[in-house]
Amino acid sequence: MARKDRDHLNLLCDIGDLAALVTGSHNIETFLDSTVKLVSRHLAADVCSIYLYDETSEELVLKATVGLNPRAVGRVRMKPGEGLVGTSFEHLSPIREAHARCNPLFKYFEETDEDRFESFLSVPIQRGAQRIGVLVVQHEEADYFSERDVMALRASASQLAGAVENARLLMDLYEATGTPVETQDHAQAALKFIRGQSASEGVAHGPISFFKKSHVAFLSGNANLCSRYTVEDFHQAVNQTSRQLADLQARLSERLPESASLIFTAHFMILKDPKFIDRIVHQISEGASPPDAVRNVARHYISVFSSSSHAYIREKVSDIEDLAGRILKNLFRQGSSERQENEKGKIVVAGELYPSEILKLASEDVQGIILVKGGITSHVSILARSLKIPLVIADHPNLMDLPEETPVLLDANVGNIYVRPDKEILLQFAGHKAAGRVLPKSPPTACPITCTLDGTRIRLLANINLLSELSIAKELNAEGIGLYRTEFPFIVRPTFPSEEEQYLVYKHLFDEMAGREITIRTLDISGDKALVYSNATSGKNPDLGLRSIRFSLSNRPLFEQQLRAILRAGAEAGRLRIMFPMISSLDEFREARRIVDDCLTDLAREDLPHHPKPFIGMMVEVPSVVEIMPALGREADFFSIGTNDFIQYTLAVDRTNEKVAGYYRAYHPAVLRGLARIVRAATAAGREIAVCGEMGHEAEYIPFLLGIGIRTLSVGPQFLPAVHDRISGMRLRDAERIAEALLSEDTLAGAFSVLEAQSKLMDS
Ligand code: PEP
Ligand code: MG
Numbered sequence: 009m010a011r012k013d014r015d016h017l018n019l020l021c022d023i024g025d026l027a028a029l030v031t032g033s034h035n036i037e038t039f040l041d042s043t044v045k046l047v048s049r050h051l052a053a054d055v056c057s058i059y060l061y062d063e064t065s066e067e068l069v070l071k072a073t074v075g076l077n078p079r080a081v082g083r084v085r086m087k088p089g090e091g092l093v094g095t096s097f098e099h100l101s102p103i104r105e106a107h108a109r110c111n112p113l114f115k116y117f118e119e120t121d122e123d124r125f126e127s128f129l130s131v132p133i134q135r136g137a138q139r140i141g142v143l144v145v146q147h148e149e150a151d152y153f154s155e156r157d158v159m160a161l162r163a164s165a166s167q168l169a170g171a172v173e174n175a176r177l178l179m180d181l182y183e184a185t186g187t188p189v190e191t192q193d194h195a196q197a198a199l200k201f202i203r204g205q206s207a208s209e210g211v212a213h214g215p216i217s218f219f220k221k222s223h224v225a226f227l228s229g230n231a232n233l234c235s236r237y238t239v240e241d242f243h244q245a246v247n248q249t250s251r252q253l254a255d256l257q258a259r260l261s262e263r264l265p266e267s268a269s270l271i272f273t274a275h276f277m278i279l280k281d282p283k284f285i286d287r288i289v290h291q292i293s294e295g296a297s298p299p300d301a302v303r304n305v306a307r308h309y310i311s312v313f314s315s316s317s318h319a320y321i322r323e324k325v326s327d328i329e330d331l332a333g334r335i336l337k338n339l340f341r342q343g344s345s346e347r348q349e350n351e352k353g354k355i356v357v358a359g360e361l362y363p364s365e366i367l368k369l370a371s372e373d374v375q376g377i378i379l380v381k382g383g384i385t386s387h388v389s390i391l392a393r394s395l396k397i398p399l400v401i402a403d404h405p406n407l408m409d410l411p412e413e414t415p416v417l418l419d420a421n422v423g424n425i426y427v428r429p430d431k432e433i434l435l436q437f438a439g440h441k442a443a444g445r446v447l448p449k450s451p452p453t454a455c456p457i458t459c460t461l462d463g464t465r466i467r468l469l470a471n472i473n474l475l476s477e478l479s480i481a482k483e484l485n486a487e488g489i490g491l492y493r494t495e496f497p498f499i500v501r502p503t504f505p506s507e508e509e510q511y512l513v514y515k516h517l518f519d520e521m522a523g524r525e526i527t528i529r530t531l532d533i534s535g536d537k538a539l540v541y542s543n544a545t546s547g548k549n550p551d552l553g554l555r556s557i558r559f560s561l562s563n564r565p566l567f568e569q570q571l572r573a574i575l576r577a578g579a580e581a582g583r584l585r586i587m588f589p590m591i592s593s594l595d596e597f598r599e600a601r602r603i604v605d606d607c608l609t610d611l612a613r614e615d616l617p618h619h620p621k622p623f624i625g626m627m628v629e630v631p632s633v634v635e636i637m638p639a640l641g642r643e644a645d646f647f648s649i650g651t652n653d654f655i656q657y658t659l660a661v662d663r664t665n666e667k668v669a670g671y672y673r674a675y676h677p678a679v680l681r682g683l684a685r686i687v688r689a690a691t692a693a694g695r696e697i698a699v700c701g702e703m704g705h706e707a708e709y710i711p712f713l714l715g716i717g718i719r720t721l722s723v724g725p726q727f728l729p730a731v732h733d734r735i736s737g738m739r740l741r742d743a744e745r746i747a748e749a750l751l752s753e754d755t756l757a758g759a760f761s762v763l764e765a766q767s768k769l770m771d772s
Pocket of ligand 1: 650654700701
């Protein structure tokens, strides 16, 4: 087949799809077979094979092939360093041979019938430092594969690595048990391996502990045992509950400052609601025992809340259950000291959890959580992600039958649970676990300034979602906060936080980062940052719905509360920067800005301390803005490009849908040119323009961004050192050349090859 028939680009797209497919499938062989077929088709290769490394025998084993004799699968084995494949694996480098047999390293395996294939190309499959195997293509024609094939195959191998590693682990399990995973006896499979859904990434290993929701169980107690309690006991139990909740809140304030003060608001509100207490006291005075009175009133609230048509009211059922359970527990334990159950180092298995419970578990340093019920968009999952606790949701009956303390390895990156993992599996994950926990090394603390080799100053700021991330940002020399996502306090709690509650959160931010620049973004709720207590983001296309600034503008009182809280909290800040998300027109920007002005007038009239003159900027995330940038440049004080959404909306690709991940390409010429135009217009208007989307920390795009004129990047704090190093090692002149080359390409393929060539230069 002619060389022009090779289709590198589609290869990468299809591979991306395939990798997504395998995560939901048990059929590993089919996955590997489809992979080799797909690669051979797109590269027009006669042969494509996958060799995987078996740690027990310390051999590379042929696991799938198209083109070689199928009987060779499972039989062809070689040591690292043996033959071309073993050498590629050992040195972690590609091998391209025009005449494979002329290479002294070539080793012929009779089973394969491969002697007729002249051209040979192999690339290692690795994930981080982990060697996984080798991907090989061969062709009868001599000197068939080009340098571009090498790049495409390398890119495919790196995209496939995660899925292939997963496949290898499952195959190991298959071999250990002697039966295919999908046909194993249900109970037996459950003992060894359970596939769940990843709700919060990470890897954890430890003994399991079943979460005992003991206090909620008190809600269905026995009335006969309750006669000895008095109304004083009830009041004491209420006070004790209040103290415990306050204590829990205080313990968490370091780990989750913004929600520690917000998460229990509903609890405190109910606890302090005279109607709730009076109803109970009234029932006691009518002859009910205190525990029964608590149960009756709680059940009444539960039935009223649960029959509501509003999700946010139904959500309160958990709060009332939790609260009543706590009161009853304290009532029954009058006088006896509470036993402290500590889950440190454990993997907690729970039917379901309340947000307050996951916070408590976080304060006890649990390793990970397995939830039998739940959704990945639930509060608990969101909290687990923010708290960096690996969480898998697995609705598996046998899970609850495991004995306490059973060792489990939780691969929450893909949702796998390995029960009593053997040495081999532990070894596979040894590096991963450390990788998730260890902080990157900080750049030299004496030199917080970032410059290119030829002396251009680049400002590096941090994106912050949780206040607890501020310490890392400071430690890693962030020059300020380029994006504070204010959604979190709104997401973790059961109702909209009040102005006062938000004020406390923002004040903490300003106090912690005193003297540094801070940009606060107003509420940006969306499909994947939905509020349980508001159906604003519901609908078929939430990301095209009433999200973000649209929500704020159509809920003016809420928007005003947030703006007032920001303006008051930043009263002492030298420079206060407020940024609106998802602006799509000048009219929208003006309307939002006018509301800020109204808030300033109101605060002055109320004589409340506040910042008198904030800078007002906007995110550039919607393509409609590109055309009107000059007009916006006359009115907005600064801009920050949210590349995550800009790519999503420019290319019409859902950024959260892994099925279309292959279409989400930052190097699309329309994206690159759009970015260049935005920067040009902002700079011409004399406005500062930053990038705060993920592109800002991606090594391959940093030269482009600098080349088009970006001088401020705001990135997740953990990426600061790598971005600092990358910039410190490049020249602005080279960056400009790269940007020019990228902008001159009309096609995805062209832009991709420029990026590839640049990455190769970087690696060499
Ligand atoms: C973006 O869209 O690039 C961005 C930074 O905002 P978010 O990721 O919060 O949508
Ligand atoms: Mg965005």
